Amino acid sequence: MKEFIQYLPKVELHLHIEGTLEPELMLALAKRNNIDIPFNSIAEVRDAYNFHNLQSFLDIYFQGADVLIKEQDFFELTWAYLLRCQADNVVHTEIFFDPQAHTQRGICFDTVVNGIHRALIKGTTELGISSKLIMCFLRHLDEESAFKTLAQAQDHQDKIIAVGLDSTELGHPAAKFEQVFKQAIKQGFLTVAHAGEEGPASNIHEALRLLHITRIDHGVRCTDDEELVQQLVSERIPLTVCPLSNIKLKVFERMEQHNIVALLRKGVCVTINSDDPAYFGGYMTDNFLAVNQALPMNKTEIAQFTFNAIAASFISKSEKQRLTIVTQRYLEQNN
Numbered sequence: 001m002k003e004f005i006q007y008l009p010k011v012e013l014h015l016h017i018e019g020t021l022e023p024e025l026m027l028a029l030a031k032r033n034n035i036d037i038p039f040n041s042i043a044e045v046r047d048a049y050n051f052h053n054l055q056s057f058l059d060i061y062f063q064g065a066d067v068l069i070k071e072q073d074f075f076e077l078t079w080a081y082l083l084r085c086q087a088d089n090v091v092h093t094e095i096f097f098d099p100q101a102h103t104q105r106g107i108c109f110d111t112v113v114n115g116i117h118r119a120l121i122k123g124t125t126e127l128g129i130s131s132k133l134i135m136c137f138l139r140h141l142d143e144e145s146a147f148k149t150l151a152q153a154q155d156h157q158d159k160i161i162a163v164g165l166d167s168t169e170l171g172h173p174a175a176k177f178e179q180v181f182k183q184a185i186k187q188g189f190l191t192v193a194h195a196g197e198e199g200p201a202s203n204i205h206e207a208l209r210l211l212h213i214t215r216i217d218h219g220v221r222c223t224d225d226e227e228l229v230q231q232l233v234s235e236r237i238p239l240t241v242c243p244l245s246n247i248k249l250k251v252f253e254r255m256e257q258h259n260i261v262a263l264l265r266k267g268v269c270v271t272i273n274s275d276d277p278a279y280f281g282g283y284m285t286d287n288f289l290a291v292n293q294a295l296p297m298n299k300t301e302i303a304q305f306t307f308n309a310i311a312a313s314f315i316s317k318s319e320k321q322r323l324t325i326v327t328q329r330y331l332e333q334n335n
């Protein structure tokens with residue numbers, strides 16, 4: 001089964017590019033850019049990755065992002081992630097970035113987006129990995145800052161397909177960003193949002209109703225509300241679930257208690273994703289393996305995660321058909 005999972009075509013829909021910053025690159029960039037970080041070795045960095053909830057992770061995540069200064073830094077970060085995609089047979093990826101984590105430190109919006117985009121283009125031409133870019137607003141910041149960020153994105157709308165919402169869920173409701181999302185939709189962006197990761201099922205309802213999102217990032221707390229689960233099934237609203245992240249941030253105590261396989265079997269369009277792989281101990285293949293080890297599935301069920309991700313992605317209909325055929329063929333030949 002390990003081999004089947006490793007070579008299975010995969011589509012990633014929930015990946016924070018800042019969360020792919022491996023300790024090796026963090027230390028190298030800190031040195032190159034003369035940035036003070038409270039770590040002297042790779043072991044010290046890894047030792048700090050002991051989280052008890054989302055906030056304890058976010059504090060370290062934003063601190064890590066401080067070493068990213070130049071366009072080349074964002075390029076190298078993204079390129080390193082794409083090489084991991086190649087190793088995991090990720091054929092398409094939709095990447096989040098957090099512009100405010102950088103503009104707040106005086107880094108130009110253009111520097112961030114141009115560095116990431118240059119790597120994504122190279123990934124398509126040299127690795128054959130297609131991609132989309134999603135700009136997230138940090139929900140712990142105010143509406144005004146989000147509006148400013150949306151304005152900065154206007155010159156880059158050819159590079160950014162959607163807007164999202166991440167960072168601290170508790171205490172920062174979707175309602176705070178209703179107007180920004182309304183404006184973003186008017187400008188032609190698609191919308192997604194983190195909801196129901198640490199927050200209750202009602203946060204998922206709110207994100208759907210107020211932000212008009214086409215898929216929910218995390219959303220695992222939906223199982224507290226059976227009617228909501230039925231709505232997700234009947235309206236085919238996808239969840240981008242991040243299993244290793246959920247364990248590291250104590251959303252579930254153990255993988256055996258995770259609800260992703262139960263949701264799959266109920267017919268919810270659930271997908272497997274890596275979230276912040278440098279911090280949570282694994283990329284796409286690792287996430288698939290961890291789920292299957294704790295909650296064994298047959299090959300058809302495992303491949304269903306890829307079919308779901310293709311359906312939930314922002315690629316064209318013809319590209320969806322092409323990737324579906326590739327995956328069907330893989331399943332038929334290896335089942």
Ligand code: HPA
Pocket residue numbers: 016019054061166167168194197245275276
């Ligand atoms: O899992 C997450 N949740 C919320 N915000 C985030 N920013 C990076 N990762 C996450």
Ligand SMILES: [Zn+2]
Pocket residue numbers: 014016166194217275
């Ligand atoms: Zn996330």
